[in-house]
Amino acid sequence: MANQFDALLRRLSLKVTPKRLAILEILAAEPIYLTPEEVWTRMKRKSTRAGLPTVYRNLEELSACGILIKIVHPDRRLYYYFCPNDHHHHHFVCISCRKVEDLNFCGLDSIDREVRKSLKGAVVSHLMQVYGRCKECLAG
Amino acid sequence: MANQFDALLRRLSLKVTPKRLAILEILAAEPIYLTPEEVWTRMKRKSTRAGLPTVYRNLEELSACGILIKIVHPDRRLYYYFCPNDHHHHHFVCISCRKVEDLNFCGLDSIDREVRKSLKGAVVSHLMQVYGRCKECLAG
DNA sequence: TCCTAATTGAAAATGATTTCTGATTATAGC
DNA sequence: GCTATAATCAGAAATCATTTTCAATTAGGA
Secondary structure, eight states, X not given: OOOTTHHHHXXXXXXXXXXXXHXXXXXXXXXXXXXXXXXXXXXXXXXXXXXXXHHHHHHHHHHHTTSSEEEEOSSSOOEEEEOOSSSOOOEEEETTTOBEEEOSOOTHHHHHHHIIIIIOOEEEEEEEEEEEEOHHHHHO | OOOTTHHHHXXXXXXXXXXXXXXXXXXXXXXXXXXXXXXXXXXXXXXXXXXXXXXXXXXXXXXXXXXXXXXXXXXXXXXXXXXXXXXXXOEEXXXXXXXXXXXXXXXXXXXXXXXXXXXXXXXXXXXEEEEEEOHHHHHO
């Protein structure tokens, strides 16, 4: 199996195309949230040229089936995509270098309990992003 | 003092204009996140006609100085604005009726401690939104 | 009241994302 | 391997929330 994502795509009955593999390789290579356009630029560098709409479509598809995580930038109206290697979806995002680090802490259990108890509602999903500066950016 | 926001605006050295007051009144009247366009529509109903750019400008300004809270919808690429009456910025947002309720629980202290200790980074800001169905929508 | 800077409206611009169309390509079945 | 076919693709054009521009108006201090 030339590529680690080959089997993953097949399992999800998505065709294994050079574009899809390139996108996944780029995102798997750096633990950073990238915009569709940044992924596209990196593809050109790797001489896997693709149309921007293709990049958008694939990122959307791959995040829809759970391979990638998609977030919105809270200030600019942009989508960012990230390839997590584990299943923990809470991140510390450095506002300088955009590096992503995992947060071991997840307060969702307490939140779920709180919503159920005092609001009598039901939690469907949640979004938690913590922004700051990472160790390296604080030093530099 | 004809209007409760009069003094607030003066304190922030923002001119007290009919449009600004109308926007604040609309948002203060319902505990719901509204899009700029929804605010604009409600202004027309109140016969305080304003241009859409004016609504955008004011919402941006008012959220910049902390009177309003601005979030991005995680799926559609829209801005939502909300007028909090207290200072607690964690919300439970009903995905059916869009009503906003406060969450007493805030895990930021623990997160801050975690980031400082194990990542050696510094938290600058955070975004937590919990989506679900409120009591009424669960019943209806 | 007058002056000046802030605010506003209307139209045009922006820019990320999506849609459309007609090629191209991966893969299942032979 | 070969073929059929459904998925995928590129490029151009469209979409649409938001922003900018600029001339006209207005709020608030002097």
